[in-house]
Amino acid sequence: MKTRISYGKGNIALYRTGAAPLHGLPSIPESPFTGSSSTLFAVDVQVEVFGDTFLPAYTDGDNSRVVPTATMTNFILQKARLYTGATLEGFLHFIGAQMLNQYADMEAIRISASELPFAAATITDDGGKTAAPSATTFAAIEGTKAYASLDLERDGHGGVTITAHECGRRDMKLVKLTGNAFAKFVQDEFTTLAEKTDRLLYIYLDMGWRYADVGDAVQSDLHRYISARQVYDHIQHTFHDFVNMSIQHLIHEMGVRLLARFPQMGEVWFNAQNRLWEVTAEAPNEDAKVYMDPRPPYGMISLHLSRETL
Structure with a gap:
């Protein structure tokens, strides 16, 4: 045995x-x-x-x-x-x-x-x-x-x-009020989800990376060290300025930009959850809306990128 x-x-x-x-x-x-x-x-x-x-x-x-x-x-x-x-x-x-x-x-x-x-x-x-x-x-x-x-x-x-x-970094919770879409997906007799060309998006996000040379992670000289705080800021920056068509589209862009920003990063991965709030109160032609937490089922989206795949 x-x-x-x-x-x-x-x-x-x-x-x-x-x-x-x-x-x-x-x-x-x-x-x-x-x-x-x-x-x-x-x-x-x-x-x-x-x-x-x-x-x-x-x-x-x-x-x-x-x-x-x-x-x-x-x-x-x-x-x-x-x-x-x-x-x-x-x-x-x-x-x-x-x-x-x-x-x-x-x-x-x-x-x-x-x-x-x-x-x-x-x-x-x-x-x-x-x-x-x-x-x-x-x-x-x-x-x-x-x-x-x-x-x-x-x-x-x-x-x-x-x-x-x-x-890596775990337990990120990020919301963007506009500049997010989800449309032109497969629809059949079981589909109830409406297409959205612009929506609020709330996600939970865990992510991680490996160094191309792990020695860069443990050297006392930090000129090639990847700071998890800087990565967190970088991810928020991408979420802010990138108009995404889906969470898949968003995390791919996050990964591509991180690999471009940090050449010492050999690979990067993401595990995201769609925690989109549900609208509970709104009126025509008004920006003001009230949301509540969604029902328990949530979407799960994962991606792994290596430098060789780009």
């Missing part, structure tokens, strides 16, 4: 103060974001370890080679204090390499994390004439989050190699 052994720990939420600020990002035209002076680094970590040496724990109840998941949690929390970088991917690479160095029976590691975003409070000392971000006070931000995942193995020379990776 062939087996694949893995176990690990999830929901390791940690909050690191005194962290390095994020500096050195190149600017892009679609985003004002070029870094952050915040010294608060907050992430929710999940780790999964692989190794055939753990098989006796499953077959014989022999735990002599098992590293308890509580130990993994403590290890990550303690090592987080030593991380000197400022990116999610760099943090995962640092922790994963440290863990493989510490525990010889772990043959490979998959380590992932989502950011726990906090925004600096806006402080004014002159009655609102000027304002600046606080260096000490922050507010948690609910909603969309950057995420990343690295698969790591030993390289045979005392280091580690990244065997798989992905980066």
Whole structure:
């Protein structure tokens, strides 16, 4: 019988103060974001370890080679204090390499994390004439989050190699009031949906990418690093100025533009949901309308683009 052994720990939420600020990002035209002076680094970590040496724990109840998941949690929390970088991917690479160095029976590691975003409070000392971000006070931000995942193995020379990776942004919720259409689709006796040449569009969106060279994701020099914040701004920019004929049309344009903007991005994918609100009150020749959340069934649209397919 062939087996694949893995176990690990999830929901390791940690909050690191005194962290390095994020500096050195190149600017892009679609985003004002070029870094952050915040010294608060907050992430929710999940780790999964692989190794055939753990098989006796499953077959014989022999735990002599098992590293308890509580130990993994403590290890990550303690090592987080030593991380000197400022990116999610760099943090995962640092922790994963440290863990493989510490525990010889772990043959490979998959380590992932989502950011726990906090925004600096806006402080004014002159009655609102000027304002600046606080260096000490922050507010948690609910909603969309950057995420990343690295698969790591030993390289045979005392280091580690990244065997798989992905980066991205989840839980985006975007609405555009006009400049969206859906018409000329297949219609038969089951069709009740009316054609729309201009409509409001509300979508949920998860997306991700892989680097052409994953080394760009974990280098201390950030000149080829892809910021999830910049990607988020870029996606909103495309939604704003692109007149789309469908969600399929929209996410394809988002992907094409992202690959053009970031040459270090090797592939990109999207998973979208159509959450179009339902009109509940309107009157002829008036712009004012009242909407409500739609019925539970929702449309699902996915796309994967690689640079080779363009």
